[in-house]
Amino acid sequence: MIRVLLADDEAMIRAGVRAILAADPGVEVVAEAGDGREAVALALAHRPDVALLDVRMPRLDGLAAAAELRRAAPDVGVVMLTTFGEDEYIARALADGASGFLLKSGDPHELLAGVRAVADGAAFLSPKVAHRVITELSGGRLEHAARARRRAAALTPREREVLALLGRGLSNAEIAARLHIVEGTVKAYVSAILTRLDVRNRVQAAIIAYEADLVDER
Template identity: 80%
Template sequence: MIKVLLADDEAMIRAGVRAILATDPEIEVIAEAADGHAAVELTLAHRPDVALLDIRMPRLDGLAAAAEIRRAAPDVGVVMLTTFGEDEYIARALGEGAGGFLLKSGDPRELIAGVRAVADGAAYLSPRVAHRVITQLSGGRMRRAVDARAKTDGLTPREREVLALLGSGLSNAQIANRLHLVEGTVKAYVSAILARLGVGNRVQAAIVAYEAGLIG
């Protein structure tokens, strides 16, 4: 069962999101919050698998709450849910360690897919957000490609292999199955890769993999 904490200051939005998640028998909303401060407190109290956070909330916004959760409970996956698709929100959310970014105007199936992916240790961006990120990457691509290749050249062949699969959206369990490794070994590889690349989460590592040409 995937345990989810849902945080949004609008009760109707929470009810709608909860109803969508309830259509998946393997997902359970175990706690709800109406502001970012409560979201952090409830996350630490209940330790859900995924914290689903609205960006615009009182007392503490979703981005600040995401940063607090990632510092205090790094085992909890964070998914940002918002009506805003501006690049600044996307960049800040990914910078704060969010593993997923979904738009409220997206397909409800994206919500379930995103929660499942992040709970499984992978990353998930809604198609519209992914398009924005890729579009941004296309500007100044050559310079970033050189920088990214310099970073990945410092990895071992096996680490580059793991990074390529991570960048393709595979979870640790899926990477282990693909490479015939123990999942704990893959987790150790991922931690080492993040440290070597100087990035804070799997999404940022995936961007480096993309820029370095390790994935299409």
């Protein structure tokens, strides 16, 4: 059972997200918060697998809450709930090590897929969010793409395969099944990829995969 903390200051949004999560018998909402400070307290009390945090909340915004959780409860996977027009917040959350980015207006299936992926230790970016991050935040888009391709080129062919699948939000188990190798080998590849790319987590590696045009979105 995947245990989820849901934090949003709008009761209707919480109700909608809760209803979507309830459609999956393997997901349970264990706590709800209306502000960031309450979200941190409840996360420390309940230790959920995943914390779904709205970016804009009173008392403590979602980004500050995510940063506190990263320090105090690094085992809790953080997924940010965002809307278009909040690009600078997405950039900050990425830098702070959030594991997922979802649009409130996105497909309900993305919400469930994102929660499952992050609970499994993977990263998940809504395709629209990933596209927005790359095209709107990069500024010098061609320069960023060229730099990403150079960094990816330093990887072995197998590592690039793993990076491409990581960029699609696949878990270690899913990557292992896709490449017909054992999960332990995938973990070793992922660790090597993070080190060689000099990035902090799977989300940052996924962004490089997108920028380097390694990700097949079909």
